[in-house]
Structures are given as C-alpha cells and as structure tokens.
Amino acid sequence: MQIKVSLLSLPPSFRGRKLMRNLFFGVLLFNVVWVQTLTIHSPQLLTVAKQAAIAAGVLIAASTPALKQTKLNSRDVLTQTDLNAERVIKETILATFPAHPILSEEDVEPGAACSAVALDKFLTLDHDNAEYGWIVDPLDGTTNFLHSLEHSAPSIACVHLKTREVVAGAIFDPYKKELFHASTGKGAFLNDVKVTQKLDQATLVLSQSLVAMGSPPAKESLEMSRKGSSVLMDKVSSLRMTGSAALMLAYVGIARFDAYWEYDLSSWDVSAGNLFIRESGGDVVTISTGESCKIDDRQILAFRNGGKSMSNELRATLNNAGVI
Secondary structure (H helix, E strand, O other), X not given: OEEEEEHHHOOHHHHOHHHHHHHHHHHHHHOXXXXXXXXXXXXXXXXXXXXXXXXXXXXXXXXXXXXXXXXXXXXXXXXXXXXXXXXXXXXXXXXXXXXXOEEEHHHOOOOHHHHHHHHHHHHHOOHHHOOEEEEEEEEEOHHHHHOOOOOOEEEEEEEEOOOOEEEEEEEEEOOOOEEEEEEOOOEEEEOOEEOOOOOOHHXXXXXXXXXXXXXXXXXXXXXXXXXXXXXXXXXXXXXXXXXXXXXHHHHHHOOOOOEEEEOOOOHHHHHHHHHHHHHOOOEEXXXXXXXXXXXXXXXXXXXXXXXXXXXXXXXHHHHHOOOO
C-alpha cells in the first residue's frame, strides 16, 4: 500500500505565510511539486507467514521420515514430507493472497545455477502486477529429518517485488516449539518475546566466539567448507554444523551463535533468517566483499548484535584461507 502526500494539498493553516510565498514563486516559476511516497507493508503478511510456518512445522513433526529420492547427489535428499509441507504452505498463503507468486525450493531443479535462474525469473516477471511474492523452504534440514534428528524447520519469507526487499519472515522449529519471526522495522521475535540485545561491539572477539557453518552438497562449496573449517578450528571457541541454515541464522539472531557462514546458499535458505538477524540488531554480509547481502547473494557471513568487529576478523581469516 502506498500513501502519497502533496504539500500543495495541505490547508493554508499548515503552510504559513513564508511557505506560501515560497510556493507561489517556486511553483509558478519552476513548476515544482514536492511529493513524498511512503510504502507501508500490511501486518497481515507476517501473520500469514507465521501461520504457514506453524502449519508446515506441525506436519513435519507428525511425519515419518522416508527417503523419496536424491537430487544433486547423495548429500542432497528429498522426502515426501518436503512435498507435503510445501503443499500446506502454498495453500495457507494462497488462501489469503491468491495473486501472490511463490518460489519454493521443491519447484526448482537442483543446483546453484538453477536456483539462481529461478530467483531471477521470480523477481523480474510481471506476475500480473502482484506487489508481493513469497520465497519458501518447506523443510530446511531434510537430512536431519531423514535421520530422526529433531532439528528441521520450514522457512518462509515475503518479498516486496519492486524493491526486492524481504519484508516479513518466519521460521518454526516444531520440536522446540520456537517461532522466530520478524517484519521490516518492527523488530525480531522469538514466539511472543521481542529479541533485545544490548552489547558492546568491542566485547565480542573471534577467539571467544561460537561460530556455526554449513556444507552444501555441491563440490565447490564442499571444498570451501573444508578450507574454512580447517583454518577456523584454532581461531574460534568452537565450530558447529547443525544441518539447518534457517535455524543457524535464527540462532545468530538470538545470540545462541555469535556468527554463521556458508559459501553457497539459495534464497529460500536465508531470506527469512537474514531479515530476522537484521531486525535483532545484527547483519549478514558477503564473505568476499563484506558488503551487506542482497536477496540474490549466495555466500553469507551472519553475525549477531555486537559482532561487527569479530565478523571482520572472521571474514579476513576465511579470505586468507582461500574462501572468497
């Protein structure tokens, strides 16, 4: 929804005599009209994101793990529960927003190139003038789920298509009953409690930091994970690989982890989590440049509130090891 306010539409009592004189000469001589445009995102977007995440999470927790097929290789797996969770999420979103397009992991062929092309099409197509779209990972942590390791979650993000900005997101851990959610400018929440962190940026150092990382199934990213893990072993307090990018990002947002990096991730892995971290006071940057991640960036370094200096050291360590 857009609200447009024209200064000329204000009543004279709000303008003042000096302003009237300026407007008289300014508008007549230069034909200048000042207009400010403000975009307000409906809170219903976050409501639906939470509803979809919870519905999918409940389904996941109640499902029996069973391998349906492998995708890219033996480390990239698919279960029927992935597809069932995707169906529930789509039904929930489309029940309220029938015109909104949805980009879901299970609709895209495996591989980095395919996911990048799919995201580009999603962001550039007209979609019948839809203002918003959704990026969905129905079950992030499928390998965990397949092995009955209860650490998986659906990740759902709503994107303002014109600006390519994620405006609402939700990640639901159905095993711990933890709902991580955020919307632009409204803060980040764990269940109904707002995440608040008041930390001195200088207090967090790499040697005392608990750092998470991942290892996607592709050959290049696997090699980068090897390089990064070997050099970080004696640089950090400890390393963790939990098998769910969405939950590792959520954990950075609430400071269970101090940082998290991964070399090659798709938009559905990170869109909701990136927003959650930023709304909690942290940030997500690229490993190669240190610039703030955009929706189509595939390599990430996320750090919690108070972790900017630590993240600079972490990024330099990775770069020096050849992770660029």
